[in-house]
Each structure stands twice: as C-alpha cells, then as structure tokens.
Amino acid sequence: MSLLKVYDEEGNLLESIKDYEEIRKKLASLKVIFERWNTDKELPWSATQEEVLQVYKEDVERIVREYGFKSIDVVSLTPDHPKREELRNMFLSEHTHSDFEVRFFVDGCGTFYLHIGDKVYVVFCEKGDFISVPANTKHWFDMGTKPFFKAIRFFSIPEGWVANFTGSDISKRLPSHDEIVES
Numbered sequence: 001m002s003l004l005k006v007y008d009e010e011g012n013l014l015e016s017i018k019d020y021e022e023i024r025k026k027l028a029s030l031k032v033i034f035e036r037w038n039t040d041k042e043l044p045w046s047a048t049q050e051e052v053l054q055v056y057k058e059d060v061e062r063i064v065r066e067y068g069f070k071s072i073d074v075v076s077l078t079p080d081h082p083k084r085e086e087l088r089n090m091f092l093s094e095h096t097h098s099d100f101e102v103r104f105f106v107d108g109c110g111t112f113y114l115h116i117g118d119k120v121y122v123v124f125c126e127k128g129d130f131i132s133v134p135a136n137t138k139h140w141f142d143m144g145t146k147p148f149f150k151a152i153r154f155f156s157i158p159e160g161w162v163a164n165f166t167g168s169d170i171s172k173r174l175p176s177h178d179e180i181v182e183s
C-alpha cells in the first residue's frame, strides 16, 4: 500500500497516512500530484519500453497533453544490478530540479522524500502510483539497498534529469526506504 509519512526536519514522525484519498489531498495541498492508475492489464517484467507505454497509453497521453512533456522513457532496476549502490547514492542527497520530477511506477516500489517548509513528506510509491514533484522542490529518492522497480519518467526539458544538490545532509536523519518498507 502506498503510504505518506510526515516528519519534522530532525526526523521525528508527525503523521502517517495510509488512505489513498487522504494522501492525494494532502499532497495536492503541496502542489504535488499523486494519482493511482489502473494496473489491471498483465505486464511481464520483461516487457519492452514500447509494450509498457502501449499498456498505459491513455494515461500517458493524458499526462503528456496536460503538461506538455517533451520526452518519456522507461527505467528499471533489479537487486542484482552491479551499479545499484552508485545509482542509489546518486538520488539519495537532497536536490532540486528546474523541471518537474514525474514518475509512474509500473512495478516494484521506491520512496520520495519531499522537503517542503519545515517538514519532510515521505511518499512510499508502488505499482500503480503516479507522482509529480514540482520544479524547485527540495527532495531526494531512495530505491533501497535491493532496488526493484520499473517506472515511466516524463521530462519537459530535453536535458532530462539534471540535479542541483543543496549540500544538506537532512536525508541522513530520515528513515531509509528499507526502513519504511520494514515499518
């Protein structure tokens, strides 16, 4: 189940929300779009990018129309990936982008940490979850020590994923993706 946990900047838990509609509303109040897409159609892990985009064609086209995204791709990561640690660390430090960060979880899971005001909103995303982090929002992403996910990424700038790191070590004070999964 998707989950939203709200922490203060010291890593103290303030609130935990499991109800999808409540998560959606809370995130919407922060200008973060959170949706749950229909995942009824069977899609094997081995599905190609084209097959994934075909299955989610309606939602993908709706989102592209709505936000004018210029490019889309599908990324996946498994626990046996030789560079999993390196990749995990790359997204683990707090950063911002001049573009939205928009993901749809086709399979598996991952955790987004959104540092807005004096709080950190921890969004555990899994299969069927769509999230759009607004431009210039401080955030980081943890895929865990045993990453397992497949996601559609949407980009509105041709450069794709460009991060501006804030230099903050706040991510160390918050529970990791592995800890969120175990909790």
Ligand SMILES: [Fe+2]
Residues within 6 Å of the ligand: 095, 096, 097, 101, 139, 140, 141, 163
């Ligand atoms: Fe990011």
